[in-house]
Amino acid sequence: MNKSTIPSPLQNQLLSALPSIDFERLAPHFELFSMALGEVLCESGELLNYVYFPTESIVSLLYQLEDGSSAEIAVVGNEGIVGISLFMGGETTPSRAVVQSAGYSYRLKAQILKKEFNRIGPMMHLLLRYTQALITQMTQTAVCNRHHSVEQQLCRWLLLSLDRLPDNDLRMTQELIANMLGVRREGVTEAAGKLQRAGLIEYSRGHIKVLDRPGLEKRVCECYKVVKLEFDRLLPARPQF
Amino acid sequence: MNKSTIPSPLQNQLLSALPSIDFERLAPHFELFSMALGEVLCESGELLNYVYFPTESIVSLLYQLEDGSSAEIAVVGNEGIVGISLFMGGETTPSRAVVQSAGYSYRLKAQILKKEFNRIGPMMHLLLRYTQALITQMTQTAVCNRHHSVEQQLCRWLLLSLDRLPDNDLRMTQELIANMLGVRREGVTEAAGKLQRAGLIEYSRGHIKVLDRPGLEKRVCECYKVVKLEFDRLLPARPQF
DNA sequence: AAAAGTCTGTTCGGTAGCGCACATACAAGA
DNA sequence: TCTTGTATGTGCGCTACCGAACAGACTTTT
Numbered sequence: 001m002n003k004s005t006i007p008s009p010l011q012n013q014l015l016s017a018l019p020s021i022d023f024e025r026l027a028p029h030f031e032l033f034s035m036a037l038g039e040v041l042c043e044s045g046e047l048l049n050y051v052y053f054p055t056e057s058i059v060s061l062l063y064q065l066e067d068g069s070s071a072e073i074a075v076v077g078n079e080g081i082v083g084i085s086l087f088m089g090g091e092t093t094p095s096r097a098v099v100q101s102a103g104y105s106y107r108l109k110a111q112i113l114k115k116e117f118n119r120i121g122p123m124m125h126l127l128l129r130y131t132q133a134l135i136t137q138m139t140q141t142a143v144c145n146r147h148h149s150v151e152q153q154l155c156r157w158l159l160l161s162l163d164r165l166p167d168n169d170l171r172m173t174q175e176l177i178a179n180m181l182g183v184r185r186e187g188v189t190e191a192a193g194k195l196q197r198a199g200l201i202e203y204s205r206g207h208i209k210v211l212d213r214p215g216l217e218k219r220v221c222e223c224y225k226v227v228k229l230e231f232d233r234l235l236p237a238r239p240q241f
Numbered sequence: 242m243n244k245s246t247i248p249s250p251l252q253n254q255l256l257s258a259l260p261s262i263d264f265e266r267l268a269p270h271f272e273l274f275s276m277a278l279g280e281v282l283c284e285s286g287e288l289l290n291y292v293y294f295p296t297e298s299i300v301s302l303l304y305q306l307e308d309g310s311s312a313e314i315a316v317v318g319n320e321g322i323v324g325i326s327l328f329m330g331g332e333t334t335p336s337r338a339v340v341q342s343a344g345y346s347y348r349l350k351a352q353i354l355k356k357e358f359n360r361i362g363p364m365m366h367l368l369l370r371y372t373q374a375l376i377t378q379m380t381q382t383a384v385c386n387r388h389h390s391v392e393q394q395l396c397r398w399l400l401l402s403l404d405r406l407p408d409n410d411l412r413m414t415q416e417l418i419a420n421m422l423g424v425r426r427e428g429v430t431e432a433a434g435k436l437q438r439a440g441l442i443e444y445s446r447g448h449i450k451v452l453d454r455p456g457l458e459k460r461v462c463e464c465y466k467v468v469k470l471e472f473d474r475l476l477p478a479r480p481q482f
Numbered sequence: 483a484a485a486a487g488t489c490t491g492t493t494c495g496g497t498a499g500c501g502c503a504c505a506t507a508c509a510a511g512a
Numbered sequence: 513t514c515t516t517g518t519a520t521g522t523g524c525g526c527t528a529c530c531g532a533a534c535a536g537a538c539t540t541t542t
């Protein structure tokens with residue numbers, strides 16, 4: 001479906017923010033990696049062999065409860081990296097990493113990343129700042145879960161996804177969105193129907209197109225903006241490819 | 242009310258986990274700091290001049306929405322530190338740090354901590370591991386907000402507080418607990434009444450005593466255990482004072 | 483003792499979201 | 513074409529929680 005052009009590692013914003021001397025040192029170790037929708041990069045509590053730098057794919061960090069219900073706690077796209085627990089020192093996390101939007105990423109062997117991190121150079125500082133931005137996303141998710149309606153959360157989710165995609169089409173069923181948001185599928189159907197009737201989106205069988213992004217931004221709760229501003233503040237300006 | 246004995250910095254578990262050579266280097270810079278209930282250590286977005294290592298006090302990390310409603314995203318006691326954004330590189334965070342249980346802490350000038358962090362020694366690794374544990378607490382809060390009842394969350398909150406206190410008495414009104422959990426005061430009244438009728442707790446006007454801790458642990462959701470296990474896994478065993 | 487303030491208990495109507503059941507619609511394969 | 517599977521729409525009763533109002537109980541101050 002997507003153009004099948006091979007992306008550059010520089011399409012990942014963390015990598016593109018590296019000084020070229022650091023980037024070049026890592027360049028030989030990048031492996032292009034194609035990720036399918038629904039693929040699990042890392043199970044809860046499992047050791048990661050690689051870290052992943054998405055280019056036009058999106059990875060969802062999910063937490064699954066014992067009773068099977070789940071909730072998304074953060075989303076990682078080309079602004080970030082999957083696998084922060086490797087350099088934070090814990091090696092594993094209780095959450096899972098699941099591909100939410102298929103596409104390429106570049107991956108790096110865990111050892112290579114740790115070695116680079118321990119050089120205490122730009123990569124370390126970038127990764128720590130990124131981690132702080134991710135923390136903001138997680139805390140904002142906590143607050144949003146507590147106080148905002150399904151419709152507001154759907155808007156937030158759509159905008160977060162949109163920010164990480166090259167176009168304005170998402171391939172995603174309402175059922176899957178419901179899993180991410182931790183709500184009923186019917187709740188998503190209702191909220192999405194409302195947005196469609198308002199002309200903001202258009203969807204059909206696992207395919208959502210955003211028609212009116214400013215309209216979504218008017219309906220979304222403050223959580224989206226807080227997260228976005230914090231990412232912009234903490235991470236360097238996004239260079240063009 | 243509390244014994245007015247002066248605590249040792251070693252009552253903070255991060256500090257007590259430091260090799261003595263590193264601890265001694267910092268020792269001259271610790272300032273004993275007394276914190277009153279409700280005191281705001283750091284406003285949202287404000288630059289911190291100090292980091293705080295609680296000894297028997299508890300600090301709550303709260304996020305406040307534009308409409309005034311709020312939610313606790315994590316709690317910091319003698320196992321941790323307030324001010325992670327200083328070494329993560331972002332300098333500020335969108336959340337506030339508010340004293341939830343009065344008592345002492347030791348504080349350190351921001352510059353001193355950053356210098357220590359940049360030595361790339363035990364302190365850095367400890368702080369990063371602690372940060373990962375804190376992330377787990379935040380994500381679990383997000384999931385708990387989504388899926389669990391007020392009563393379960395109250396149990397979780399009580400147990401988290403209890404773990405960070407020297408005794409089993411908390412001085413805390415239902416109103417304040419409601420602010421932390423991001424629910425109505427009446428909801429807390431109801432849940433607390435239930436727990437009291439079950440003989441698990443006893444409370445009166447801003448004073449809660451836990452009578453049956455195992456009983457609370459039976460009612461709490463899995464979120465408490467997940468967070469606790471992750472803290473135990475990531476942070477070194479707790480030495481006795 | 484009286485007054486004022488604070489904390490907790492209770493009630494009541496309203497609503498968002500849940501769980502379930504089922505209907506419809508579209509897609510892909512035999 | 514028929515079947516099977518998947519995605520979406522809808523209705524219904526239920527529950528947890530909300531918002532507001534108010535009453536009682538305890539504390540502190542005067």
